[in-house]
Structure formats: structure tokens, C-alpha cells
Amino acid sequence: MPVVPVLALAQHCEFSERFDLPGPGRVIVNVGDAVTPFDVVGYVVQRGAVGAVNLARALRLPPRKVREHLLVREGQSVRAGEVLAQREGGLFSRRAVAPADGRVVAIGAGFAFLEEFPREVAVRGCLPGRVVDVYPGQGLVVAGQGALLQGAALLGASFSGLVRVVVPGPAVPLQPEHIDATCHGAVLVAGAGVHPDVLPRAAEFGVQGLILGSLRAGFLKQALPVPVVLTGGFGTQPMDEATFRALESVDGRTVYALPRAGRVLLVCPSTAASNVRAAEVEPLAQLEVGQLVRLVSGPRAGEVGTVAEPLASSGKVTVQCAGNRALAPALNCEIIWQLAAGTRS
Amino acid sequence: MQSQVESFVAIDWGHATVKAGLVDRVGDCHRFIAKGIAPNLAAVGNLREPAAPLVAAVRDLEGISGRRVLGIDGLPIVPESFGAGVDGLGCSLSALPPLRVAVAALREDASLRYALSALRCTPHKLIGQVSGKEVAAAAEAFARFAQKLRDEAPQVVLIVGGADAKPDRAVVAFVDAIAVAISLLRPQDRPLVLYAGPAPLRQAAIAAVAERTAVRTVDNPCPDGRKPNPGALRAELALLQLALAPGKGSALPTIREWCGQRLLPLPLALLNAYSRPGVSVLAVDVGSQVTALVHTGLGAHLVLQACGLGQGATGLLAAVGPARIRRWLTSGLGEDDIADWAANRGLRPWLACEDERSCELEFAFVREALGQVRAAAGLAWPEAGLEEGSLPKADVIVAGGAVFSSAHPAAAAALALLDGLQPVGICRLAVDWLGLASAFGALAQANPEAVRSALERDDITVLGTLVAPMGQGRPGREALLVEGQSGQGARLSCAVTCGELVRIPLPGGSRMRATLRPRRPFDLGAGPGEPMEAELDGGLLGLLIDARGRPLPEAVAQPEAVRANLASLGG
Numbered sequence: 001m002p003v004v005p006v007l008a009l010a011q012h013c014e015f016s017e018r019f020d021l022p023g024p025g026r027v028i029v030n031v032g033d034a035v036t037p038f039d040v041v042g043y044v045v046q047r048g049a050v051g052a053v054n055l056a057r058a059l060r061l062p063p064r065k066v067r068e069h070l071l072v073r074e075g076q077s078v079r080a081g082e083v084l085a086q087r088e089g090g091l092f093s094r095r096a097v098a099p100a101d102g103r104v105v106a107i108g109a110g111f112a113f114l115e116e117f118p119r120e121v122a123v124r125g126c127l128p129g130r131v132v133d134v135y136p137g138q139g140l141v142v143a144g145q146g147a148l149l150q151g152a153a154l155l156g157a158s159f160s161g162l163v164r165v166v167v168p169g170p171a172v173p174l175q176p177e178h179i180d181a182t183c184h185g186a187v188l189v190a191g192a193g194v195h196p197d198v199l200p201r202a203a204e205f206g207v208q209g210l211i212l213g214s215l216r217a218g219f220l221k222q223a224l225p226v227p228v229v230l231t232g233g234f235g236t237q238p239m240d241e242a243t244f245r246a247l248e249s250v251d252g253r254t255v256y257a258l259p260r261a262g263r264v265l266l267v268c269p270s271t272a273a274s275n276v277r278a279a280e281v282e283p284l285a286q287l288e289v290g291q292l293v294r295l296v297s298g299p300r301a302g303e304v305g306t307v308a309e310p311l312a313s314s315g316k317v318t319v320q321c322a323g324n325r326a327l328a329p330a331l332n333c334e335i336i337w338q339l340a341a342g343t344r345s
Numbered sequence: 346m347q348s349q350v351e352s353f354v355a356i357d358w359g360h361a362t363v364k365a366g367l368v369d370r371v372g373d374c375h376r377f378i379a380k381g382i383a384p385n386l387a388a389v390g391n392l393r394e395p396a397a398p399l400v401a402a403v404r405d406l407e408g409i410s411g412r413r414v415l416g417i418d419g420l421p422i423v424p425e426s427f428g429a430g431v432d433g434l435g436c437s438l439s440a441l442p443p444l445r446v447a448v449a450a451l452r453e454d455a456s457l458r459y460a461l462s463a464l465r466c467t468p469h470k471l472i473g474q475v476s477g478k479e480v481a482a483a484a485e486a487f488a489r490f491a492q493k494l495r496d497e498a499p500q501v502v503l504i505v506g507g508a509d510a511k512p513d514r515a516v517v518a519f520v521d522a523i524a525v526a527i528s529l530l531r532p533q534d535r536p537l538v539l540y541a542g543p544a545p546l547r548q549a550a551i552a553a554v555a556e557r558t559a560v561r562t563v564d565n566p567c568p569d570g571r572k573p574n575p576g577a578l579r580a581e582l583a584l585l586q587l588a589l590a591p592g593k594g595s596a597l598p599t600i601r602e603w604c605g606q607r608l609l610p611l612p613l614a615l616l617n618a619y620s621r622p623g624v625s626v627l628a629v630d631v632g633s634q635v636t637a638l639v640h641t642g643l644g645a646h647l648v649l650q651a652c653g654l655g656q657g658a659t660g661l662l663a664a665v666g667p668a669r670i671r672r673w674l675t676s677g678l679g680e681d682d683i684a685d686w687a688a689n690r691g692l693r694p695w696l697a698c699e700d701e702r703s704c705e706l707e708f709a710f711v712r713e714a715l716g717q718v719r720a721a722a723g724l725a726w727p728e729a730g731l732e733e734g735s736l737p738k739a740d741v742i743v744a745g746g747a748v749f750s751s752a753h754p755a756a757a758a759a760l761a762l763l764d765g766l767q768p769v770g771i772c773r774l775a776v777d778w779l780g781l782a783s784a785f786g787a788l789a790q791a792n793p794e795a796v797r798s799a800l801e802r803d804d805i806t807v808l809g810t811l812v813a814p815m816g817q818g819r820p821g822r823e824a825l826l827v828e829g830q831s832g833q834g835a836r837l838s839c840a841v842t843c844g845e846l847v848r849i850p851l852p853g854g855s856r857m858r859a860t861l862r863p864r865r866p867f868d869l870g871a872g873p874g875e876p877m878e879a880e881l882d883g884g885l886l887g888l889l890i891d892a893r894g895r896p897l898p899e900a901v902a903q904p905e906a907v908r909a910n911l912a913s914l915g916g
Binding site: 296 | 389
């Protein structure tokens with residue numbers, strides 16, 4: 001049976017993640033701390049700008065003779081204007097000075113390289129939950145529970161807000177009239193965002209983000225005024241029924257949209273415990289008869305059904321969708337790993 | 346003595362899918378047995394288990410073939426024992442991260458020009474470039490270069506400059522200055538210095554750098570200041586892309602553990618697969634992110650990044666524009682639909698065509714990707730002395746990539762190949778039907794006979810022989826007269842007019858001796874209007890006589906012309 005990607009749609013599960021700092025730095029949270037994706041959990045060191053001083057030119061000496069006139073050594077901190085090298089010679093005395101505060105990091109070939117002092121940059125973006133482990137200087141492990149849904153793409157920056165499903169069904173596109181002042185601070189869920197006025201209007205009313213089945217790629221020609229999560233892909237396909245129902249189940253709760261593994265994770269934390277761990281979801285699995293799948297490409301993209309029959313020789317499968325069957329390449333299917341509250345299907 | 350690899354799994358680690366093909370001895374020869382495939386999720390995002398697609402493809406192969414390849418420890422069973430496992434594994438890699446390179450050139454001379462042409466052949470990211478003049482005159486420019494080295498940590502700093510006949514000692518001082526800039530990086534992050542300069546100065550260059558970082562030397566890409574010789578640098582860069590590919594967070598450590606030394610980047614694997622004494626093969630592989638072109642006669646390769654049907658589709662679309670894609674479409678899709686298709690392929694590059702419209706769109710992108718490599722070949726292979734937009738002559742042209750596999754109609758594939766590459770003269774056309782040619786190439790050293798047998802018996806499918814004269818004529822006038830006799834004695838006489846594409850069925854395995862009489866100004870290689878005798882091989886499609894002219898007139902890229910040409914090929 002063909003191997004295809006798995007889409008995780010868990011209405012309630014336990015999740016955990018090791019979150020590493022992007023470079024050497026320090027972790028500032030402790031075990032037991034509650035964190036959200038927008039909290040600073042650490043700092044990394046960013047090295048300062050580099051400056052080069054051509055000592056040989058300043059002293060009018062061949063590079064190999066510069067070393068004997070140096071007044072500083074590698075690793076030494078200097079102030080702007082401080083003399084780095086000097087050539088005594090009465091009226092013809094010459095010297096090279098530091099252009100800015102910093103540290104001498106390398107000297108050679110007639111040059112001195114100076115580096116401005118480093119600064120710290122804040123690190124955010126871990127999953128919402130509690131810190132369960134800290135690796136000093138490297139990262140932390142966060143664990144939490146709640147709904148966890150995978151989307152196809154995050155266009156724009158991470159966002160969060162209260163989920164608000166503004167359309168009656170997954171095939172209904174988002175229209176400007178769905179957006180009003182009550183949407184301020186919310187994350188809107190709809191089928192497909194094809195109307196050109198939708199995105200500017202959403203930004204105008206302070207919408208934090210949109211979760212849509214699809215969006216025309218043409219919108220990407222300009223920077224999007226609000227971040228958008230696509231659950232299906234680009235085009236005009238509706239949102240698949242399974243994802244729409246899962247989002248309906250978290251209507252009114254806080255959702256965080258975070259980029260992970262080239263995809264997007266939608267996390268709605270809750271305080272209730274769960275006995276199922278999201279880590280159990282394998283990213284790839286073999287298609288099996290009876291499995292719930294969604295079609296992700298072609299004229300029936302966005303439809304959900306069960307695998308009726310695999311046709312091994314052609315690499316295709318027949319999928320029983322609502323009322324009729326679809327024949328699709330196996331690679332155009334995604335297995336839906338669905339978890340209703342408290343149970344696994 | 347190393348034992349012969351009788352059974353093997355050939356793996357192709359691509360940007361869209363991971364394929365694993367099993368080959369074993371069947372009777373007195375080696376045959377392809379089965380293929381497993383899995384979407385390469387690791388190529389679109391970081392997976393917790395980056396080797397998961399590799400394992401899934403091999404598990405799929407096990408399910409199809411009924412043969413256990415992986416042991417209970419998850420490692421391949423090597424060598425084959427009691428019908429389980431294989432004697433070896435090999436892997437070709439196209440999904441390698443681009444090589445991060447900084448270039449330092451003493452002067453803007455021929456050496457730099459040809460070094461950059463060699464660099465174009467390997468997927469790379471150019472971090473920065475600095476010249477000797479900038480280093481000497483402008484400390485700010487040198488500081489900017491040094492900061493780029495420090496912040497973006499290139500894997501290779503390529504230093505070029507000078508002619509072998511007149512080695513300039515200034516090169517050594519320049520290398521010394523670059524080495525000082527490199528010392529801004531932590532020792533473990535320092536790049537390899539690749540010195541491609543005059544032979545007499547190599548030892549001095551090594552001495553200037555060796556204390557600070559690793560250094561390698563390679564032939565000067567232009568030793569006499571005129572005649573290009575970028576081959577050695579080109580091959581070195583391709584090998585470095587694999588050797589320096591980061592292992593952390595990638596499947597490479599697992600692939601290395603499974604395959605040992607039998608690992609090659611895509612273009613070198615293709616060269617290995619198709620190299621035959623006395624036969625020049627031009628092989629093209631239209632992948633998901635890159636399109637590769639190799640010529641075995643020249644021993645040259647070229648890999649164009651952001652030029653493919655998956656992650657490379659949006660880059661290709663941006664490079665050529667939607668109008669050039671749309672001109673090949675008969676289904677009337679709009680520019681928005683084309684942009685959606687390309688963006689979706691970036692999200693899920695493993696997607697397959699599910700209807701005619703999607704197939705047609707895919708072949709439109711293929712034509713433009715092939716056009717891009719055709720245009721790039723002249724710059725990338727200066728030693729071949731190619732005219733702009735032309736390709737070196739070859740006896741056989743082989744097309745690979747999922748779009749040329751058995752899942753697609755042969756006529757559409759052949760037409761896309763003709764429209765995109767615009768081959769000239771007489772050559773056989775073939776396709777990599779299983780999509781495993783490069784994977785087999787990674788194992789070519791382990792058992793050349795077995796690889797050749799599996800490739801030629803099961804993988805490569807000959808479409809037929811192409812006769813395509815150079816030149817253009819007035820539509821409706823006779824362009825070429827083909828007269829021949831097949832091995833069975835059947836006689837053929839066929840006059841082809843300008844602008845026509847004609848298919849003459851000739852089954853695979855049969856051969857026809859033919860006299861080809863081009864009319865002036867058409868030229869098959871012997872001169873305008875000069876006749877030629879040739880042996881023409883049959884194939885899945887037969888003989889293809891392309892008298893549409895070279896270069897192809899713009900009119901062939903019209904929906905009606907595409908429809909008519911496809912019908913001529915039986916599609």
C-alpha cells in the first residue's frame with residue numbers, strides 16, 4: 001500500500017516539544033513556568049558589526065612589517081580613536097586608529113579586524129504550556145494539552161487570538177460582510193478567502209489572523225495585511241470537513257498559529273488532562289482500506305472520504321466521499337489522524 | 346578483495362519523493378524487481394526523524410517485493426542472507442542543501458569568469474564576493490565581506506586568480522588576507538578554502554591558509570588566460586556539496602550509515618549511470634527543485650536551482666513569467682490558476698497529475714525548465730564552445746524525473762522534450778521510465794554489469810530516433826526526404842514539409858537503414874542540403890521527423906500547434 005503524509009487533527013491531546021535556542025545563549029525560564037509562544041524564553045548572543053582597518057596602508061608599510069608597530073593584540077578591547085598601531089618617524093610619524101568601540105578579533109596580512117561589542121536578542125516561539133525541562137544555554141522542553149491541528153502553510157508571522165468561525169460550512173468563502181467591529185482581536189475561520197477586499201478589511205478591523213481552506217497565490221504578490229493559515233493549499237478549494245469541524249469545536253478558545261516542520265501548527269491550549277500524546281502521530285503512514293483521508297489536489301481537493309480500494313498497479317486509490325467515489329493518485333491523499341476528545345479513531 | 350554486489354537497493358533521495366529500487370540476479374542477468382516510494386517530507390520541513398521518508402520508502406519496497414531489507418534493529422541486512430537483505434545499498438542525492446560559497450578573486454579576469462561558470466553548475470548560495478582591488482583599496486568593502494563570512498558561515502571560500510604562465514605573487518598576499526578574514530569565525534565554523542589558481546603558487550597558498558583552516562587546491566579554470574578548463578573545479582564543487590552537507594537535522598547520517606561510500610550527488614550519479622565508451626549521452630533530469638543536465642562525452646554537468654516542478658516551480662514561474670507557461674496550454678487555464686498550481690507544488694512537491702489539465706500544466710513547466718537549462722549550457726560549459734541556446738551533439742538523449750516516468754503518456758513526454766531541448770541532428774530519444782537511473786548510477790562502481798543490465802533492460806525506455814535538421818524554411822515546402830528499408834524488407838519513402846512533425850511507427854528492437862535528404866537550407870550535420878546515410882532505431886514511438894526548424898519558431902508555442910503536434914505523435 002502506498003505511503004502518504006499524515007494530517008493530525010486532535011481535538012484534545014497532550015503535546016510536548018524540545019525548543020532549542022537558535023544559537024549560543026541563555027534560557028531565562030525555569031521548570032514549572034507557564035509559557036506562551038509570545039513570551040521571551042531566552043536570549044541569544046548576536047555578534048557586533050565588523051570593521052577592517054588597513055594598518056599597512058595607514059602606516060605606509062608592507063604588510064609583513066606591520067606587526068612590529070602594533071600597540072594592541074588580538075582579543076583586546078579598544079575605544080573609538082584608540083591607536084592600534086604607530087610608526088614613529090619624527091615629522092613622518094603615522095598611526096592607525098580604531099574607528100569604533102569594540103574588540104580586536106584578528107590581525108594579519110596588514111589588516112586589523114575589529115568587532116563591535118555583542119548584544120542579546122530575545123527568543124520567542126515555543127508551544128504554549130509549562131516548562132518541564134531546561135537545557136542551560138541550549139533550550140527547553142515545553143509540555144501542554146489541548147487541541148492540535150496541522151495546517152498546510154502559514155503566510156506571514158505567528159499569531160494568536162480567539163477562534164471565531166464566521167461561515168456556516170467549510171465550502172463558504174469569506175466575504176467582506178463577515179467581518180465587522182466584533183471581529184477585533186479574533187482569528188476568523190472560513191472556507192476560502194477569494195474576495196479581494198477580505199484581507200484589507202480584516203486588517204482594518206483588527207483581526208489577528210485568518211484560517212482558510214485556501215487562498216489564491218496571486219495575493220502573495222504584495223505583503224499580506226494579516227497573517228493567514230491555509231489548511232488545504234492555494235486556489236479556491238474549500239476547507240476540508242474534518243478540519244472545519246475540529247475548528248468549530250474550539251470556537252471561542254485561544255488559538256496559536258506557529259510554523260513547524262515546514263507546515264503550521266494550530267494549538268488551542270486547555271487545562272483538562274488527556275491520555276493521548278501527539279508524539280504518537282507518525283508523519284508518514286501506509287494507506288489502508290477504511291482509513292479517513294482528504295484529497296489535497298485536483299477538482300475534488302478538500303473532500304474527505306474513506307479509502308475504498310487501492311489500485312496498486314496504477315498508484316491510485318478509490319476514495320468513498322459523501323455519496324460518490326473518487327479515483328485519485330495515492331500521493332494526492334493525506335491520512336487524517338483524527339482524535340475526538342478523549343478517544344482515538 | 347571486495348565481494349561482488351549481486352543484489353542491491355538503489356535509493357534516490359529527491360526533493361519530492363524518496364525512491365528505493367531493488368535489483369537482483371534473475372537467471373543469467375540482473376533485473377529490476379520492485380520499487381518503493383514515499384513523499385519526502387524532510388525536504389519541505391524539519392522532521393523529528395529526518396530519515397523517516399527513507400525508512401518508509403524501503404518499507405514500501407518490502408511490502409511490494411515481499412523481501413525483508415531492514416532488520417529488527419532498523420538497519421539494512423547486508424550482505425544478503427537466506428533471501429533477506431541485500432549485498433549493498435547506494436544512493437543518489439538531489440535534495441542536498443545548496444553549497445554556501447564566498448568567492449574571492451584577485452582580478453576580474455578570465456579565471457574568475459570561468460570559476461563563476463563552474464559555480465553555476467552546482468546548486469549554491471553565493472554569500473559574498475570580493476576582489477583584490479577592494480581588499481587593497483577599500484577597508485569597508487573588505488570588512489563587509491569579512492562580516493558576511495562571519496555571519497553566514499559559508500562552507501567554501503573559493504579563491505581564484507591569475508594565469509599559470511605568469512604567476513603573480515600578489516595572489517599569495519591576497520590569499521593571506523582572506524585567511525585573516527576567515528579567522529573571525531570560530532575554528533569549528535571555518536570554511537574550507539578552495540584555491541583554483543596557478544599551479545606554481547599552490548604550495549604558497551596552502552601555507553598561507555593551512556594554519557587557520559582546511560584548504561584544497563584544484564586546477565586553474567583558465568590556466569593560459571584564454572582557453573577555459575573549468576571541468577576539475579566543477580567536479581570538485583559537486584563533490585563538496587555532498588561532502589560538506591550538514592548532517593545535523595538531516596537524513597544524511599542515516600544515508601551514510603546505510604550506503605557507506607556509495608553516495609553521489611545527482612549529476613555525478615547521472616554521469617556514472619550513462620557513461621558508455623564511444624557513446625555520448627545527453628541526460629536531463631527535471632526534478633522538483635532542480636533541473637540537471639549532463640553530457641557524458643564532455644564529462645560535464647549542470648544543475649539549475651529553483652527550476653523544477655515542485656519547490657522550484659514558483660522560481661521557474663518567476664523566471665519565465667506566466668505568459669510563457671500559458672502559451673503551451675490548450676485548456677485555457679488563467680495566470681491565477683498557473684500561480685496556484687506552482688505554489689501548491691511548493692507545499693506538496695510529491696503531488697501527482699490527476700487530470701489532463703494538470704498534466705498539460707506540468708509539461709508546460711517542463712518545456713520551460715528544459716529551455717532554461719538549454720540556455721544555461723553555453724555559459725556553464727564554455728569549453729564546449731556552444732552557440733547561444735544550443736546543446737552539444739549526443740547519440741542518445743535521456744530524460745528523467747517523475748514527469749518522464751511511466752505514469753505519463755510517452756507522446757506528451759517526447760513533445761515536451763523536443764520543444765524544450767530543441768535537439769538537432771540524428772539521435773535516439775529515451776526516458777528514465779522507473780526514475781531510478783541516478784540511483785543506479787550511485788552503484789555503478791559496485792557492479793557495473795548489474796547496473797547496466799537493470800538500466801537497459803528495465804529502466805530506460807527508448808522512444809525512438811529523432812531526425813531534426815537545423816535551419817528554417819518556408820511552411821509547406823519540402824524540408825526532408827526520408828528513404829529507407831527496414832530489416833524485414835519494408836520500404837519507406839516519406840517527404841516531410843517545413844513546419845511538420847511526423848511520426849513513423851517503428852517498433853523497439855527494429856532498425857531501419859535510411860537515406861536522409863534535407864533540402865536547402867536544412868542541415869543534418871553534413872552541410873546544408875547534403876544527404877546522409879543513417880541507421881535509425883525504433884522504439885515506443887518509432888521515428889520522429891521534426892522539420893519544424895531550429896531554433897523552433899515561436900508559432901509552435903500556440904495551443905493549436907501544441908494540439909496538432911501532439912496528435913502527430915499519436916498523443
